[in-house]
Amino acid sequence: xxxxxxxxxxxxxxxxxxxxxxxxxxxxxxxxxxxxxxxxxxxxxxxxxxxxxxxxxxxxxxxxxxxxxxxxxxxxxxxxxxxxxxxxxxxxxxxxxxxxxxxxxxxxxxxxxxxxxxxxxxxxxxxxxxxxxxxxxxxxxxxxxxxxxxxxxxxxxxxxxxxxxxxxxxxxxxxxxxxxxxxxxxxxxxxxxxxxxxxxxxxxxxxxxxxxxxxxxxxxxxxxxxxxxxxxxxxxxxxxxxxxxxxxxxxxxxxxxxxxxxxxxxxxxxxxxxxxxxxxxxxxxxxxxxxxxxxxxxxxxxxxxxxxxxxxxxxxxxxxxxxxxxxxxxxxxxxxxxxxxxxxxxxxxxxxxxxxxxxxxxxxxxxxxxxxxxxxxxxxxxxxxxxxxxxxxxxxxxxxxxxxxxxxxxxxxxxxxxxxxxxx
Numbered sequence: 033x034x035x036x037x038x039x040x041x042x043x044x045x046x047x048x049x050x051x052x053x054x055x056x057x058x059x060x061x062x063x064x065x066x067x068x069x070x071x072x073x074x075x076x077x078x079x080x081x082x083x084x085x086x087x088x089x090x091x092x093x094x095x096x097x098x099x100x101x102x103x104x105x106x107x108x109x110x111x112x113x114x115x116x117x118x119x120x121x122x123x124x125x126x127x128x129x130x131x132x133x134x135x136x137x138x139x140x141x142x143x144x145x146x147x148x149x150x151x152x153x154x155x156x157x158x159x160x161x162x163x164x165x166x167x168x169x170x171x172x173x174x175x176x177x178x179x180x181x182x183x184x185x186x187x188x189x190x191x192x193x194x195x196x197x198x199x200x201x202x203x204x205x206x207x208x209x210x211x212x213x214x215x216x217x218x219x220x221x222x223x224x225x226x227x228x229x230x231x232x233x234x235x236x237x238x239x240x241x242x243x244x245x246x247x248x249x250x251x252x253x254x255x256x257x258x259x260x261x262x263x264x265x266x267x268x269x270x271x272x273x274x275x276x277x278x279x280x281x282x283x284x285x286x287x288x289x290x291x292x293x294x295x296x297x298x299x300x301x302x303x304x305x306x307x308x309x310x311x312x313x314x315x316x317x318x319x320x321x322x323x324x325x326x327x328x329x330x331x332x333x334x335x336x337x338x339x340x341x342x343x344x345x346x347x348x349x350x351x352x353x354x355x356x357x358x359x360x361x362x363x364x365x366x367x368x369x370x371x372x373x374x375x376x377x378x379x380x381x382x383x384x385x386x387x388x389x390x391x392x393x394x395x396x397x398x399x400x401x402x403x404x405x406x407x408x409x410x411x412x413x414x415x416x417x418x419x420x421x422x423x424x425x426x427x428x429x430x431x432x433x434x435x436x437x438x439x440x441x442x443x444x445x446x447x448x449x450x451x452x453x454x455x456x
Contacts, residue, residue, distance in 0.1 A: 033276035033323075033424075035452045039263045041066040041091065041256035042284050043441050044192070044220050045314065047117045049254040050074050051125065052228050053095030054083040054103065055203070058251030062093040064282075065256055069440050070115035077122060077135075080106045097251055100204070105131035109170070112137040114369060114411070114440060117193060119169060120149045121221075124197030127158035128204025129175040136170035140369050140411060146171060148189060149197045156180040156201055156209075182207035182245060189364065190215035190337040192288075195241060202243045203230070210242035217337045218288040223313045228252055257284035257316045262442045264292045264342040265417045267321050269449070271301045272352040273424055276323040278452065285317045291339030293319075295346055299326040299353055328355030328398055336361050341368075344376050344418040350396035351385050352425065359393035369412040369437075379407045379419055383426050404428030413440040420449060 041064040051074065053060030065071065067090035075085050075093065082104035084096040103125075110133060112118040119135055123146070126133050136142065147167030150160050157180050162171040182205040187194050190213045199221055202209025216238045226232040228249040233242040263283045270276040285293070285305060296303050302324040308317040326349060331339075339346065343365055350357035365372040377389050382405040386397040404426045409416035416435045423430030438445045 033266070033270045033273045033278055033452050036279040036281065037266070037448060037452065038281045039258040039266065039283065040068065040442055042259040043068060043070060043261070044117065044218065045224070045254070045256050045284070046071045047074050047115075047121065048220055048224050049256065050078060050085065050093060050095055051121060052224055052249065053097050053251060054078045054081070055100055055125070056097040056228050056249035056251045057099045058097055060095040060097060060251040060254065062095070062254045062256060063091070065091050065093045066259065066441070067091060068443060069113055070118065073111070073113040073115045074118045077110045077112060077118060080108060080110055099249070100129060103129055106133050110135045112141060114138050114140055116141065116144055120146070120193040120197050121200060123149055123160070123171060123173065124153060124200035126173045126175055127153045127156065127160065127201045128180050130177045132172070132174050134170055134172050142169050145367055148191065148194050152183065152185045152194075152198050153201055155185070156183055156205060158201065176204065179245065180205040182209045184210045184212070187211055187213045189213075190217045191364070192217040192219070192221065196221040199225070199241060199243045202245060203247065205245040208233070208242050208244055210240055212240040215239075215334050215337050216288055218286065220286065227313045253312070255312045257311060257314055258282045259441065260284050260289050260292065261341045263319065264345050265421055265442070265445070266452070267292060267296060267303060267319065268345045268349045269421045269424060270321040271296060271324055271326060272349060274323050278321050280319040280321070282316055283319050285315045287315065288338055291335045292342040292346070294335065295329065295331055295339060296349065298329045299349065300324055301326060326353035328353045328357040330358045330360070332358070332360035332362070332393070336364070340364055341414060344372055344414045345421060347376050347380065347387070347394060347396055348418050348422045350398055351380065351400065351402065351422065353398040355398060357396045357398065359396070360390065361392055363392040365393070370410045370415060372412065372415065375410050375412065375415055376418065379415065380422065382407050383422055383430065402426035404430040406431045406433065409434045409437050411437050413437045413442065417442060417445055420446065424453070
């Protein structure tokens, strides 16, 4: 694996740029937008809410915001597709708007837990109905005709989506709304809301975030950095394929998201961070990665929220490491697009992996010779890409069925992987 490349724009930041631009006054321009299906679902939903959004080219988005009053009652159901970020953050926003809406998604979304979001929103005075006592989509939301009630919410999970939903509802509450988490989760919402003009507070230990209600949000120019969750697949590929060296430009290295770099280094990986700088409130850098002899490690505790989406590809790195790697405290993997613990174990075993399931993670014993096999993505983009990287070093042909799911976050991934491999 040799060469230089960028990766698609950060999915989390792309979602938020469209949403916050819709709530702001003025024209928000989003550069290096991720044109994956999840982010396109966000655009579609906000268009149905009456917001004018143009896309001059796939990676450029222009949002014509008129403030919260510019959002109107939709005449049809808002379908988020496979995007958990869209449904959870949008539920927070819709709870504070004075009209009725229904939100749903695909089969995966309708299985995912929504109670962690709806419970605090109901506490704030929102009116929400849905399956299983408003804990599963579809959700019907009758937005507040008066201000919501500001609360201090102690979240039982470290989840940027839960935190963001409550803070976004807090934009429509009188006073200060705050969320405290057991561990620090990614903070893109706080950074971007502050850039748009909201008054954001953070506790010294970074576990509590707060927002003052009814700010005047102002349109911004948003430069989306490369998604480190997408870069992770190339970082691992270059680490495990002998003789590799890759340079990845303009990657977001937000300290709440950079756990993959820390783990690879702990495993003996050769990852350098260069040209670090701040772009539109987000930390960005170029990453240089070379192949290395990896060693097993233990991954758990406070680092888990910083790499929860990268754990499937970390499991692949562990297959090619000397010794045993244990992933623990990661039960959140079970409520992603799939049960990623069960699915990764099932599919990697097809390749010959020595891997053991745990309720909150897995134990991976490195060194087993992998052999190509027919595998399934289960409709999960990160599972599909992790299996593709594992297939680089498996003997024979590896097939990943339903690999079209990769377009959710990394359009062109297979072609890029092949191009970088041909340069070797």
